[in-house]
Amino acid sequence: MIIAQTPFRMSFFGGGTDYEGFFKEHEGAVISTTFDKYCYTTIRHLPRFFDYSNEIVYGVMERTKSVDEIKHPAVRNIMKYLDMHELRVVYEADLPARSGLGTSSSFAVGLLNACYALKGKYADKRKLADDAIYIERVLCNEAGGIQDQIAASFGGFNRIDFRADGYTVSPIVFSTDRQKELNNRLMLFFTGFSRFSSDIAQSQIKATRDKTAELLEMKALVDDVQRLLVSGSDLNEFGRLLDYTWKLKRSITSDISNNDIDILYNKAIEAGALGGKLLGAGGGGFLLFYVEPEYQQNVRKVLEDLIYVPFEFENEGTRIMYYRPEYFDIKTMKEIL
Template identity: 45%
Template sequence: MAMIVTRTPFRVSFLGGGSDIEEWFSRHGGAVLSTAVDKYCYVTVRDLPPYFDYSIRVSYSRVETVGRLANVRHPLVREALRLYRKRDVEVHYDADLPGRSGLGTSSAFAVGLLSALENGAGRFVSKRALADKAIHLERRVLKERGGWQDQIAVAFGGLNHVRFSASGYTVEPVCLDAAFKKTLIECLHLVYIPTRRISGKVSFSNRTPTRRFVPQLRFLQDSVEEGIRLLKDQDIQGFGALMHECWLRKRTISRVSNAAVDAVYRAGLRGGALGGKLLGAGAGGYMLFVCRPTDAAAFKRRIHPLNLVPIRFDDEGTSVIYYSTGKGA
């Protein structure tokens, strides 16, 4: 039986979130600064042997065994299999971190699944094509609310400046001095706040941008260029302060925070963080802080160590890590 396994990174978004929503960037343009990190989801797709009383098996946080595609409850899996007219198949999802927590996990699943289906059919597909297909699946077919940055970040990998316009998007890698890039990752601290949510239900993207939000969204969008300049100048303090200002502004236009999130953010600042933000749509999940290297020890003492998640940059993006045709030698 043929089997393929893909590995797709999760992502951390620094600046510009919200301007990647099509309702916004089709009129105003958009920009984000984000990176893929070394926490992954793994998607296995294999042909199902003809010995079972079901034709489709899907394993994620639950296990589904069904005889008809229409009976698959996971919408992303169901519609992906429909697009590829795939039957007699098993799909298995594993991940390093919990889903629905602000790291682009659902889009990583989409990109990894589409990569497995494309490569399993014997077709080479570019990372851009995978991002485009995932955007189409999530935003057009499933009609899930949200932006475009997640699919792009996890497909391409790396630290990127992504620009959006009515005609599409461009991806420009942000090149930093190797020594500073190592310092930068040591300054980033990912903290888990154990409250999961479905992003489309709480995010700014759940409503059309109104006139009163335009100045704040423009500031968030324009902050990307400033953030890149600060990184190239190796100005960690300025970068942290910019993230802090953007977080304060985003809280005014979106229901991204709550008492638990605010308490963690205040604790981080008291521990020496220069700034930070809640990742993704908000209301729980992962919060990113930026600290000076000299303040890392004090920060870790202030934040419970079990909630800290070590990260490194991922420069590869989605990849196939195992492929077997199922045919003998």
């Protein structure tokens, strides 16, 4: 049995510039972090006492006789990609899926990590990120960027740069005290709305060519924010720039926000938040705000109908938290049967 723990991520600046159609022509960059909310992927070989060969549990339960019959696209494609057979896969998570935290990519990274471990093979963080990008963007043919897979694999508070020939992950080095101060001024709320990010991504991809100027400005903000974090500049500027980048992002396509989200956002700003954004591709999920300590109670009060989620930054990325490998030889098993 293998259990993989993989963090979720929050992207602060540069989201949208990690789409292949943009960064291959203009290059891209994001600033993001992983935090202490995780998905847990448990896998083991299924004992041969049942009339099915695979059991996949992720809110629903699938029991199939072949890998091709598995409906979950990531599970099906990862099992075929790594030549895995007769598995029991269980997905559990601290936070809901389709909520703007890169949950589907965290699951893909975690499942890949667990499958490699079950096969007795080591895969480093770049290998896991690259494989997850290939699984989701090529084999599953899902629209979107590539920052989520990288963040989930590497973990930490990073700047990620995207070029036509690859990507670079660079930890942003600033003092522990300053990082803690930033963490303490960020507030996370669940809107209760969920959506499929690939649907939002499709509309964003179509709009990219007409919104190049906005995306280039969002990319330029990554440099500004990195300088802000590593210097002694007023940290409140981080909040003001969050507000600015959110307004840029929501101008790309009408699918990114909606009237309900705008009302919630404006309530928080009026209560004292300096800025914020909807995490992920848009359309629903989690709202993140930068709020000075003296205004945080006001913001919680005006958003009392939403679930408030305290969190702390994390630095590990995906990891195997339980490792008990199993011997499995499908050829031998077929001969026995």
